Amino acid sequence: MIRRFGESPEPGRKYIRRAGVYALLPLSGSLLLTCQTEPGPDLQLPGGGIDPGESPLPALHREVYEETGWQIASPRRVGAFRRFVYMPEYDLWAEKICLIYCARPVRRLGPPTDAIHEPVWLGADEAAQMLGNAGDRHFARHYFMGTL
Template sequence: MIKRYGERVDPAMHYTPRPGAYVILQRGRDLLLTVQDGDRLEHPEIQLPGGGIDAGEQILPALHREVMEETGWRMDKPRRIGVYKRFVFMPDYDMWAEKICTIYWSRPTLCLGSPLEGNHTAVWVPINDAPALLSNDGDAAFVASLL
């Protein structure tokens, strides 16, 4: 059974399945996270880099693409460490989603510049501080499991 985080599930609501891949990028005792600040967000969110897998896209290429878009970094070969589900409203898509979040661990290898997505900022955070800073409980639980 996959652990669930996020909003309570409303049996009367339709949730669109949204698979995604996310990564814990560790360099020493620091993690590379992304801060997303968009027009449709109430406040900035600190997140693991990653995101949705587009139709026809494979999971690892999607993860590498998302990391580049959100951080400007390349990473080593990611290692899958688990999966969880979140039932959330996605304002950018104006829909309720059942996010199936596959979590990886890797090391950042090369910074090629600023994030490609203008509403993201890459930040280094001490690993011990990251669980309390992350905006969703699923990401926080996976990072906490490394401590």
């Protein structure tokens, strides 16, 4: 069973299951995050949905690059969680299955290719408090506590 963070599913509402990959990207005591600027500012672990026919690791590399402009190395899965949310960019209610990885940011290749994302570096404590959803905060906190 995968731990749930956030709101319980609403009875009678249809949710589309959407698997995604997200990364803890530590470097020199900070985390590389992304701020999604639309529909409103939201600080997130970089990542996103796994496309049909795509495997999790290629999706992770693609999503991190699209949202931060960085290349990553040595990803390892550290956990998973789910949450039930409305996704306005897709106009759908989703049961998001969030696969969490830890990877090393190795090189900035350029700006994010996704125009609504901006890379942000935050210290451990600040990131664990400011990330926009409870699941991301949980994994950031446990990473820096050394309990992952």
